[in-house]
Structure formats: C-alpha cells, structure tokens
C-alpha cells in the first residue's frame with residue numbers, strides 16, 4: 106500500500122528492525138493518538154552539551170561524522186541527559202555535497218567553507234551523483250550501530266539537506282546572510298541552477314533511501330534557506346525538487362518531516378510536497394498553521410530557540426503556550442523553531458523536554 110492510499114489514523118506496517126517501545130513520535134507523524142506530545146530538539150547533539158564538547162576536543166567535526174562509532178557516541182550524548190522521544194543521526198547536511206565531489210571544510214569561526222563554488226556548466230557536469238553505499242557507507246553503518254544501541258527504546262531520525270538548501274552552499278561557498286550569490290544566479294542562469302538541482306535531487310533521494318534501508322524510522326529534510334525565496338522562486342527552484350525527492354523515497358513506513366526556516370508563507374505549498382510533517386520556525390503561531398494545513402499534515406515546532414535563555418519557570422510557561430496554541434488532539438511534535446544555540450544551559454533544555462511531557466497530557470485523550 107502506498108503512503109497516499111494509507112489514510113491518516115491507520116496503523117503503519119511494522120519496522121523490520123527492533124520494535125519501537127516509545128513510538129509517540131512516529132504516531133504523531135501519522136496524526137494518530139498519543140498519551141503525551143513527543144519532543145526532540147534540532148541540534149540536540151551539539152556544543153551546548155559538555156559531553157559533546159569533550160568529544161570534539163579529541164576529534165574534528167568531520168571525523169565525528171565519518172567514524173560510525175564516534176557518530177554513535179555523539180548521537181547518544183543528549184539521550185543521557187534528556188528524555189527526548191527521538192534520536193537523530195549525528196552527521197551534517199554537507200556530507201553528500203562532499204560525496205558529489207566538492208571540497209567541504211568546517212572551520213571554527215566561519216562554519217562550512219566550500220572553496221570550489223559552482224559557477225559554470227562545466228562545474229555542474231563534474232559533479233557526480235554518488236552511490237551512498239560506496240561514498241558515504243559510514244552513514245548507514247552509523248544508523249545500524251545506533252539502532253543496535255537503542256534497541257528500540259526510541260525511533261531514530263535520519264536526515265538530509267533538501268536540494269535547494271544544499272545548492273545555496275554549493276553556489277555561495279559558505280553560509281550566507283542574504284543569499285544574493287545563489288539568488289542572482291536563479292535569475293541570471295536558471296538553466297544552470299536547474300541542472301544543479303536535478304543532480305542534487307537524485308543524490309538526496311538515493312542518500313535518504315540508503316538511510317531508510319539501514320533503519321532510519323523517519324527522515325527530516327532540511328530546506329533551511331528556502332525561506333529567503335519569493336513565492337515564485339520557491340515554486341520553481343525549491344518545491345519541485347523537494348516533491349521529487351519525497352516521491353522517490355521507499356517510504357511505505359517512513360514518515361518525512363520538512364523544515365523550512367522562514368517558510369510560514371508557503372505552508373500550503375509545503376503541504377503539497379508529500380511530507381507527512383511540516384517543521385515550523387518560531388515566527389508563526391502554531392494554531393494558525395494548524396488551521397491552515399493541519400487537515401493534511403502533522404506539525405513540528407515551534408518554540409523560539411531564544412526562549413531557552415529564560416529561567417525554567419518561564420520555559421514551562423512558553424511550552425504551555427505553544428501546546429495551548431496547537432490545542433487538543435493529534436499531529437504535534439514539539440521542537441524548537443531552529444537548532445538549539447550553543448550557549449543554552451543544559452538544565453534549560455531538560456526543563457523544556459520535561460515541561461512538554463508534563464504539560465501535554467491534558468491535550469491528549471490517552472491511548
């Protein structure tokens with residue numbers, strides 16, 4: 106049965122690996138009843154955690170990503186301190202970009218740097234659509250190790266950058282503030298950009314299918330920077346490629362979550378990509394998002410990451426406000442509206458996770 110034929114509310118077939126004990130997140134993805142709202146944190150294995158910083162003292166970020174035993178260790182760091190309802194593979198969205206043949210360097214000060222930025226048809230022609238099992242075998246290996254360690258305690262999320270967001274790095278050569286480099290080329294050289302996005306869509310599809318085959322229980326597509334596009338350019342350069350990736354996933358039982366930072370204006374469009382869940386930034390009231398697209402998709406989010414600077418009592422009030430705004434019923438996964446910031450106290454992240462579990466019971470009928 107295809108996911109389209111499967112109606113919201115119907116159970117999914119079992120996963121071939123370990124049975125999942127805490128399946129709140131997978132149920133919420135399918136808008137099925139849960140006892141508590143599931144919660145995880147984007148960048149939950151990150152620099153705000155002392156255990157992560159200790160790991161990073163010993164090895165580079167790329168080494169962490171590329172060594173399955175170390176990626177396993179990094180994935181597990183938040184689980185030792187917080188009762189989150191999902192683990193997320195430790196990796197980075199730029200791993201497949203490197204596998205396509207581009208140089209990617211992570212620097213302390215400026216973040217990722219890609220010295221050979223794409224400028225011409227010859228640059229695009231040189232890129233390969235990599236076989237993930239050959240070029241990124243460490244990713245499926247890490248997934249198998251993580252699942253063996255989790256033993257079905259919670260589901261494991263895989264992820265990839267969406268084609269447009271990966272293209273921004275390949276064209277800009279680094280993280281950008283205004284994205285004028287790529288946006289200029291969308292207008293100046295649209296054919297070149299489509300050729301690049303075409304290769305990226307095939308790469309991302311194969312990469313996520315390899316993660317699903319290895320045991321990822323759900324996958325998140327980060328189209329982080331597509332929110333900088335006008336609706337017309339979003340429709341031409343981001344939407345069709347995301348839709349194509351999702352249509353190409355072997356995902357009878359694997360929900361897809363789509364995140365766009367600054368995407369609130371495109372929610373209806375995003376709900377047509379085939380994603381099961383839309384992950385919201387903090388700029389929109391989640392109740393409004395639910396009224397607009399809640400009949401089609403589940404929603405993830407959407408506390409402002411800066412809310413975690415407040416004291417635990419204020420964090421609890423903020424959590425309650427987001428839960429209240431979503432309201433009673435199915436289809437909510439709690440998260441931040443973007444990744445957790447490196448200087449957030451661990452106790453504040455823990456306070457958020459606990460508050461979600463404690464405050465959310467009254468929004469569910471129980472199961």
Ligand code: CP3
Pocket residue numbers: 146147148149150151152161166193194195196197198199211215216217264280327329443444
């Ligand atoms: O969520 C998780 O815990 C899983 C791991 C994960 C990382 N990056 C680890 C990481 C995930 C899901 C990502 C996704 C990612 N990477 C995105 C999309 C999500 C988002 O935040 O918008 C993007 C745009 C990137 C690209 C990237 N990676 C940037 C811009 C940077 C530098 C900025 C920064 O925060 O350092 C990275 C590095 C990175 N990715 C770190 C981590 C833990 C920090 C590296 C370090 O340890 O020094």
